[in-house]
Amino acid sequence: MMEFLKSLEDLRFFAWVRESGSIWGYPSVLFLHTVGMAIVAGLNGAIDLRILGLAPQTPVQPLERLYPVMWWGFWLSALSGTILLVADASTKLTNPDFFVKMALIAVAMVIAAKLRTGVVRTSSGSSKGKLLAGISLICWVGVVTSGRLLAYVGPVSGASSLRHR
Amino acid sequence: MGLDHWRKLCTWWFALAAVVVSPVGSALAQIPAKPLDKPAIEAYVRNLYALEKDATVQVGDPKTSSAEGLREVTVSVTLGDVRQDIPLLVSASGRIMRTTASPDVAHVHLLLNHFPTIGFLVGLGLYLMALATKSSDLMRASLIVLLGIALISIPTYVTGNAAQEALCRTTPDAPCPEPGISRAMILAHEGSAFGAMGFMELTGALAWLGLWQLRRSTRVPAWNRIAILLLSAVTFLAMARVSNIGGQIRHPEIQTAAAADVGPPVARIVGMWVTEVSWVWPTCETLHFVGLSLLFGVALVVDLRMLGTLRKVPFAALHRLMPWGILGFGLNLITGFLFFVGDPGQYTQNIAFQWKLALILLAGINVIYFTVFDAPWALKAGDDAPLTAKFAAASAIILVVGVMYFGRMLPFLGNAF
Numbered sequence: 001m002m003e004f005l006k007s008l009e010d011l012r013f014f015a016w017v018r019e020s021g022s023i024w025g026y027p028s029v030l031f032l033h034t035v036g037m038a039i040v041a042g043l044n045g046a047i048d049l050r051i052l053g054l055a056p057q058t059p060v061q062p063l064e065r066l067y068p069v070m071w072w073g074f075w076l077s078a079l080s081g082t083i084l085l086v087a088d089a090s091t092k093l094t095n096p097d098f099f100v101k102m103a104l105i106a107v108a109m110v111i112a113a114k115l116r117t118g119v120v121r122t123s124s125g126s127s128k129g130k131l132l133a134g135i136s137l138i139c140w141v142g143v144v145t146s147g148r149l150l151a152y153v154g155p156v157s158g159a160s161s162l163r164h165r
Numbered sequence: 166m167g168l169d170h171w172r173k174l175c176t177w178w179f180a181l182a183a184v185v186v187s188p189v190g191s192a193l194a195q196i197p198a199k200p201l202d203k204p205a206i207e208a209y210v211r212n213l214y215a216l217e218k219d220a221t222v223q224v225g226d227p228k229t230s231s232a233e234g235l236r237e238v239t240v241s242v243t244l245g246d247v248r249q250d251i252p253l254l255v256s257a258s259g260r261i262m263r264t265t266a267s268p269d270v271a272h273v274h275l276l277l278n279h280f281p282t283i284g285f286l287v288g289l290g291l292y293l294m295a296l297a298t299k300s301s302d303l304m305r306a307s308l309i310v311l312l313g314i315a316l317i318s319i320p321t322y323v324t325g326n327a328a329q330e331a332l333c334r335t336t337p338d339a340p341c342p343e344p345g346i347s348r349a350m351i352l353a354h355e356g357s358a359f360g361a362m363g364f365m366e367l368t369g370a371l372a373w374l375g376l377w378q379l380r381r382s383t384r385v386p387a388w389n390r391i392a393i394l395l396l397s398a399v400t401f402l403a404m405a406r407v408s409n410i411g412g413q414i415r416h417p418e419i420q421t422a423a424a425a426d427v428g429p430p431v432a433r434i435v436g437m438w439v440t441e442v443s444w445v446w447p448t449c450e451t452l453h454f455v456g457l458s459l460l461f462g463v464a465l466v467v468d469l470r471m472l473g474t475l476r477k478v479p480f481a482a483l484h485r486l487m488p489w490g491i492l493g494f495g496l497n498l499i500t501g502f503l504f505f506v507g508d509p510g511q512y513t514q515n516i517a518f519q520w521k522l523a524l525i526l527l528a529g530i531n532v533i534y535f536t537v538f539d540a541p542w543a544l545k546a547g548d549d550a551p552l553t554a555k556f557a558a559a560s561a562i563i564l565v566v567g568v569m570y571f572g573r574m575l576p577f578l579g580n581a582f
Contacts, residue, residue: 042462
């Protein structure tokens, strides 16, 4: 298994991303991942806060138009995240923190879909909707935290000589 | 001859006199250059680079440099086989100033430090007048001034550390190279500034909140008016103390006996806590990302409304979301400050950090626009936003993405970590 993962890391493109030192490599992929994160976590967070009762004069139904933007952010993070993953396959896929992050993303995105159809589209003010929104907020904070901690916990790739990452 | 004629005559006479006198005057004001004090320059270089005793130092003859008023002196340092030529700049009065003629970062700090002191006093004065006259226009103006000063205080603090590094480049345990600069005073100044910044930024936050509240009703609520009054008084006193200590860095002749006991270097202590306690830095980073997501999420909702995506939402409703965006920014300001005091050197010389700060300050203008101005506030459900609002929204997105870019690039474009 490890040999397979390492052979993935050694593929030309991913090795270039990881080792070239070019600003168009790892730094740029990481930057795109940050922007995608800000969009998907930020917009979901804003919608969750509205469902929980913040800014109550904001009509809920028009917020549905934010979901396409949010999906752009999601795919940006997913694509850049995949590049980051394959470039460090042997360390990430053996890191339990990474799987925690993936699980939290899955839960958060399922909740986002449910909230879109059940709460935003119908402007329903149900308490179940509020519960889901609260769980979604916690999930996204968990995603950001577990993502950040990938640089600190579990097997950490190459740049472990850096004190702060 | 009429009064008007005399007035014109006098104006022309004085204008002519000014034109003639200024170049003559400035020529006369040239300080005659003292002969080069080579032993002093050698002692300076030996101290600056902590040279070993058997290093030989040869001070060259002065040449005219491209920098006006400064002479270039090349000092050759030889240790064993290795020789290095160090260019120095020496002023007409014999003062050894710097090794490059690039903008003196200490001077930038001395320029900016007028804002959190005198600028803040102006804001406070305006605020007191606003309270006394109950004028909402004066209130709005004074709160914008206080908010603006709180934002400008950020690069003021940062350039302070840059000035510290420029003046006292040697190891923390050695005295500063130039005689007359007190390292103890610098550390005390930094520590007092760190505490004063806490009050300053809190004042700025409440000033923003006041502007937000003023948009939604005719007066700032009493609790906030009192809070801003008390906090600005404390901020002013704290900043006065900071500048008092700062003045004594280079002027021991004004040092009072009480100042000899300057207290612990607060900023350094907090800095050590940030870098040495293992969980602090990763926790701050995580909070920094949460803050930026909150900030970007709210900013995106407001900006997309202006750009047409959420046209069915009246802006007044989204205005209520803004405090949460500012909360995200506040979280990032606090964690950012902790990063900075933890390791100032990796930020002050970092081009990515300088750009990041510049873009944050520019984005402050967008925030004030959306908080205070009539054009966005008047937008009802279904209205198309005016062009200025669309420009403000588009530029806000570009600025926030730019801040994220330079933040992410701190270790790659700059020298962080």
